Amino acid sequence: MSNIELYKEMILKNSQSPLNKNKILNCTHTSKGNNPLCGDSVELFANIKDKKICEISFLGDGCAISIASASVLTQILKGKTIKQSYELIQMFNQMIESNIPFQEIKYLNNKHFELIKSFESISNFPMRRKCATLSWLTLDSALNKKKNIKLT
Amino acid sequence: MNIKDIKNSFPIFKKKINGKKLVYLDSANSSQKPQTVIDSLNKFYSEDFANVGRGIYTLAANASEQYENTRQELKKFINASDKSEIIFTKNSTESLNLVANCYGAKFINEGDEIISTELEHHANYVPWHFLRKNKGAIIKFIPIDKKGNLKLDELEKLITNRTKIISLTHMSNVTGTIIDIKKVVEIAKKYQIPVCVDGTQGAAHLDLNLKDLDCDFYAFSGHKMYGPTGVGILNIKYKWIDVFEPYIGGGGMIDNVSKDNVDYAKGAWKFEAGTMPTAEIIALNKSIEFINSIGKKNIIKHEADLTTKTLKELKSIDAVELVGDPANRGGVFSFNIKDIHSHDVSTIFDSEGIAVRGGHHCCQILHDKLNLNSSVRVSFGVYNDENDINILLKGIEKCQSIFKK
Numbered sequence: 287m288s289n290i291e292l293y294k295e296m297i298l299k300n301s302q303s304p305l306n307k308n309k310i311l312n313c314t315h316t317s318k319g320n321n322p323l324c325g326d327s328v329e330l331f332a333n334i335k336d337k338k339i340c341e342i343s344f345l346g347d348g349c350a351i352s353i354a355s356a357s358v359l360t361q362i363l364k365g366k367t368i369k370q371s372y373e374l375i376q377m378f379n380q381m382i383e384s385n386i387p388f389q390e391i392k393y394l395n396n397k398h399f400e401l402i403k404s405f406e407s408i409s410n411f412p413m414r415r416k417c418a419t420l421s422w423l424t425l426d427s428a429l430n431k432k433k434n435i436k437l438t
Numbered sequence: 439m440n441i442k443d444i445k446n447s448f449p450i451f452k453k454k455i456n457g458k459k460l461v462y463l464d465s466a467n468s469s470q471k472p473q474t475v476i477d478s479l480n481k482f483y484s485e486d487f488a489n490v491g492r493g494i495y496t497l498a499a500n501a502s503e504q505y506e507n508t509r510q511e512l513k514k515f516i517n518a519s520d521k522s523e524i525i526f527t528k529n530s531t532e533s534l535n536l537v538a539n540c541y542g543a544k545f546i547n548e549g550d551e552i553i554s555t556e557l558e559h560h561a562n563y564v565p566w567h568f569l570r571k572n573k574g575a576i577i578k579f580i581p582i583d584k585k586g587n588l589k590l591d592e593l594e595k596l597i598t599n600r601t602k603i604i605s606l607t608h609m610s611n612v613t614g615t616i617i618d619i620k621k622v623v624e625i626a627k628k629y630q631i632p633v634c635v636d637g638t639q640g641a642a643h644l645d646l647n648l649k650d651l652d653c654d655f656y657a658f659s660g661h662k663m664y665g666p667t668g669v670g671i672l673n674i675k676y677k678w679i680d681v682f683e684p685y686i687g688g689g690g691m692i693d694n695v696s697k698d699n700v701d702y703a704k705g706a707w708k709f710e711a712g713t714m715p716t717a718e719i720i721a722l723n724k725s726i727e728f729i730n731s732i733g734k735k736n737i738i739k740h741e742a743d744l745t746t747k748t749l750k751e752l753k754s755i756d757a758v759e760l761v762g763d764p765a766n767r768g769g770v771f772s773f774n775i776k777d778i779h780s781h782d783v784s785t786i787f788d789s790e791g792i793a794v795r796g797g798h799h800c801c802q803i804l805h806d807k808l809n810l811n812s813s814v815r816v817s818f819g820v821y822n823d824e825n826d827i828n829i830l831l832k833g834i835e836k837c838q839s840i841f842k843k
Contacts, residue, residue: 290789293782293840302777302843324781324797325805325812347811349779350841414785 292411293350296358296404301350304357306343306364313341319424319435321416326352330424337368342425349417351408356421358401366393368429375422378402382418384409441740444732445821447472458791461826466611466639466770466817467795468661472728475665478721490716491690505716508723509706515726516656517647518673522705526714527670530638531561533657534605536672536709537634538565540682541603548574551600553631555580555588555617556807557610560800562636566605580606582807586613586762590621597629604633608640608656612801612815613762614745614770616644619651632678638662641671642819643741643768645734648673664820665725666718672709679708688712732820741769741818748816748827757838761813769818772799775834778841780812786840787814787833 310331320327326348333341342364344356359378363371370393377391381402388403408418427435445451448470451460462470482504488497490505506521513521527533546552552566556579569575578596581589593604604626609616619635626633632654640646642663648656655678660669684691684702688711693701702708729737745767752758752773761772775783780796787794795815798805805812816830 290786290836290840292785298841302841325802326781327811349781351782411785414781417781 291407292414294404294407296401297350297354300354300357300401304353306357306360307345307353308343309345310341310343315428315431317424317428317432317435319420319427321348321352321420324349324417326417326420328352328356328421328424330356330421330428332363332425332428334368339363339366339368339371344421346421348420349414351414351417352420355405355418358405359421359425361401362394362398363425371425371429375426378405378422379419381406382409382415441821441823445823447474447728448821449473449476451821455791455793456789458789459829461790461792461829463816463818463822463826463830464793464795465642465662465819465822466799466815468667469642469664469819470821471666472664472725474724474728475721478724479666479717482717482720487717489713501716501720504720504723505714508719508726511723511726512671515646515730516641516673517649519649520676522707523674523676523679525672525674525706525709526719527672527709528668528715529661529670530636530657530659531670533655533659533670533672534562534634534636535565536685537605537655537657537674538569540685541632541634541678542566542569542573542575543683544681546573546575546602549576549600550602551576551578551596551598553578553580553593553596553601553604553606555606556582556803557586557588557607557613557615557617558801558803559607559611559636559638560802561638562605562607562634563803575602576600579803582613582615582762582804584762584808586610586615586764586808587766588615588617590618593622593625597625597631601629601631604631605636606633607636607638609637609644609768609770610764610801610804611639611770611817612772612799612804612813613764614767615762615764616640616766616768618766619653623652639768639770642729643738643770645738654678660718660722660725663725664728665722666715668715668718669722674706676705679705682709684711685709686711690714729820737820740820741822744818744822744824744827745769745771747824748830751827751831755834758834761808761810770815771817772813772815774810774813775837775841778837780814782841783814783834783837786837787830790829790833790836792830792833 313331315332318329328346342360380386388406488501490502634655637658641658656673661667691711757776784796
């Protein structure tokens with residue numbers, strides 16, 4: 287597979303014009319993540335009420351894959367319960383580790399499937415997997431009320 | 439010098455990367471290896487293998503002789519004063535750790551100052567940071583300007599009666615800036631401060647004359663000068679060998695051992711405990727031979743020509759932002775393509791067979807200073823040619839076309 291297949295339209299669009307790239311002031315959950323090896327960094331903000339994510343956003347500096355992934359995360363996770371969020375984080379990671387196909391990811395509507403399937407091929411590029419998972423693991427630590435994570 | 443013949447002596451260039459010819463532009467990270475170096479490793483293990491410095495049988499004696507031959511050739515290669523001042527280590531990083539550790543243990547205490555620069559690789563920062571953390575030392579940095587030139591005029595202003603050592607790079611692995619080490623040593627001598635030089639980039643790409651530079655410590659590695667991995671070198675003025683305690687202890691570094699005392703070996707051998715990377719040290723001799731056969735001056739000119747040509751092209755591309763543009767430079771430079779992250783550039787380059795490094799290249803202080811998150815680095819070796827530059831330029835066009843909005 288050619289490397290440039292990583293740069294699907296959906297990924298380019300979400301990296302060049304990411305959605306929900308802003309800071310939520312006084313949010314209930316937040317965490318920072320970074321990948322010391324490549325310098326990608328992301329900060330997740332979420333407002334959780336009645337065990338549901340009602341608002342979610344991010345700030346970040348990094349490659350196209352990491353920014354697009356954070357943008358897609360915020361679009362998919364908004365409105366999900368905490369339990370569903372944990373499951374989605376786990377399933378996204380499994381997809382990136384090429385353990386499950388994107389079709390097996392639960393709780394997605396058609397638009398979400400379109401968003402998430404562009405990331406499936408990243409499993410073929412081990413050097414770039416962490417770019418895709420950084421924001422998802424940062425959300426996990428925000429839900430767990432941890433302040434910082436580092437991917438190693 | 440016929441570049442095509444040189445490329446042919448490196449078997450890796452026969453390999454296709456993603457169906458493309460390999461355009462290797464990451465020699466500042468590590469250089470590729472000529473066939474003679476690879477053959478030497480194979481020959482030593484197939485025909486000559488024995489541990490060195492221990493047995494007196496034929497194989498052991500021959501192995502020891504070959505091992506010491508490399509030290510002798512290194513002495514000539516860098517014009518060192520004596521081969522007993524050439525210590526083998528694992529890599530440049532270990533060479534620098536040895537200096538920071540052994541010098542720091544004896545001479546650096548709370549409030550003492552270490553002078554470094556904003557250009558340093560983490561290998562010449564973290565070992566000094568240990569002394570800051572563990573002993574309360576202070577690290578001061580000679581600043582750079584926007585073009586990546588070191589403001590050497592600031593050095594004397596930073597020196598106080600607490601300054602214990604100046605440790606700095608010979609050539610930046612990001613901007614290619616070459617530091618005038620002779621001038622640094624001249625200033626340091628006025629205040630009797632020792633100078634430690636990270637010569638990791640300098641060894642393969644600059645004309646080295648250690649007697650002339652006259653610094654106290656010069657650290658470099660074999661794998662960046664077309665030699666095997668696993669070998670670092672530290673050239674050290676003899677007076678420090680006697681003053682320093684050993685860095686690690688064990689077999690090979692001793693003179694005499696009894697139940698109540700240990701006498702250490704004299705000279706460089708005091709710092710070489712245990713079985714060393716013998717095959718690699720012996721093969722390093724072949725990489726010195728390789729460099730000498732082309733001539734260091736020819737290599738320097740070849741890399742300088744390629745650098746000048748490439749920089750001229752890059753400066754004509756609006757979207758390319760160079761990371762510094764120092765006046766005195768070697769064949770390393772870094773850049774960003776506007777709105778495209780260095781890792782995306784590296785990945786797209788890879789699809790064209792181009793190997794570059796994206797990221798901060800172990801120089802976060804420098805990137806912070808220049809307000810950058812990361813950059814793409816190009817570094818030349820003796821095997822690069824103009825065709826490599828053309829493919830690099832096409833790679834930049836490809837990044838722009840994929841990321842066009």
